[in-house]
Amino acid sequence: MAQLGSQTGTTLDTPQLPQTIEPRNPGMDLDMDRVMHARANRSAIERRAKTLPGRRSVKKDFQAAWLARAISCIDLTTLAGDDTAGRVLRLCAKAKQPVRADLLEALGMQGLTTGAVCVYHDMIPHALKALEGTGIPVAAVSTGFPAGLSPFHLRIAEIEESVKAGAEEIDIVISRRLVLNGDWQGLYDEMRAFRAACGDAHVKAILATGELETLQNVARASQVCMMAGADFIKTSTGKEPVNATLPVSLVMMRAIREYYEETGYRVGYKPAGGISKAKDSINYLALVKEELGDRWLRPDLFRFGASSLLGDIERQLEHHVTGAYSASWRHAAG
Numbered sequence: 001m002a003q004l005g006s007q008t009g010t011t012l013d014t015p016q017l018p019q020t021i022e023p024r025n026p027g028m029d030l031d032m033d034r035v036m037h038a039r040a041n042r043s044a045i046e047r048r049a050k051t052l053p054g055r056r057s058v059k060k061d062f063q064a065a066w067l068a069r070a071i072s073c074i075d076l077t078t079l080a081g082d083d084t085a086g087r088v089l090r091l092c093a094k095a096k097q098p099v100r101a102d103l104l105e106a107l108g109m110q111g112l113t114t115g116a117v118c119v120y121h122d123m124i125p126h127a128l129k130a131l132e133g134t135g136i137p138v139a140a141v142s143t144g145f146p147a148g149l150s151p152f153h154l155r156i157a158e159i160e161e162s163v164k165a166g167a168e169e170i171d172i173v174i175s176r177r178l179v180l181n182g183d184w185q186g187l188y189d190e191m192r193a194f195r196a197a198c199g200d201a202h203v204k205a206i207l208a209t210g211e212l213e214t215l216q217n218v219a220r221a222s223q224v225c226m227m228a229g230a231d232f233i234k235t236s237t238g239k240e241p242v243n244a245t246l247p248v249s250l251v252m253m254r255a256i257r258e259y260y261e262e263t264g265y266r267v268g269y270k271p272a273g274g275i276s277k278a279k280d281s282i283n284y285l286a287l288v289k290e291e292l293g294d295r296w297l298r299p300d301l302f303r304f305g306a307s308s309l310l311g312d313i314e315r316q317l318e319h320h321v322t323g324a325y326s327a328s329w330r331h332a333a334g
Ligand SMILES: O=C[C@H](O)COP(=O)(O)O
Pocket: 077, 079, 118, 236, 237, 238, 239, 272, 273, 274, 275, 305, 306, 307, 308, 309
């Protein structure tokens, strides 16, 4: 596998998981001082975010490795009302072999898979069967996804059912109204209960940032969910009018960094919704590298929630192999 590098000249090794898997985030008591201290200066965040797209220059030799890393971090997703077993089987086939075999061979990337497959509860058995023996985990969205407005006991029961069905990762949605009302104790208690219902499964907390009104709310909700034991914080369901953005990602990554500095626990990050271009995936990976460091550039701490990103990455890898880069990609890659 080629090394991963950036304009800084630094390199990373292969995208396999490290020997030591991160311990689960045990959470901590709700610390209201820290919650109220969590702030986000919108204009400073937006200024910084504007410097990102187009400035990232990934050397040509490293481009395929960056894209391979992106693939290894995708939660390959189908979350549609008309999902069928057949669609989930096709999705799982893509997760197992994300790129054409001849391309993988030409790039020396045999064995590459996506990070996980993400489906609704009813699709878990189909995904598990299709992924048997691959080590690719099944993630299930839960708690009345995407609105999260079903009765609380049913949201807990849904998590328990999905864990029982074999999902190793549960993507819960928080109650946005708790954030909008500044009810941080309520959010903490809700997240704590979701965490407990997940048992040994990893829990990703979807904040639905496009509905939280301010970046300060995003910063505070991130802190509260981590204190309550979230293993990942995730931007969006993909169903809000505004989903993952770079400014929101900056705020959430900085919250993760603060939590790590404070507690020693690494919480993962998952931008989701509307990420469909290979060059966008590079921007996100570069941001993770700059804000959190290389350790977060692995599937146990970083995922893209994406239904259509893989197709564009495959096209770009094909161009890489044939040498036929598109003009826009050349520009984005520097
Ligand atoms: O969590 C994943 C998102 O729902 C995927 O959103 P997308 O279909 O815009 O890629």
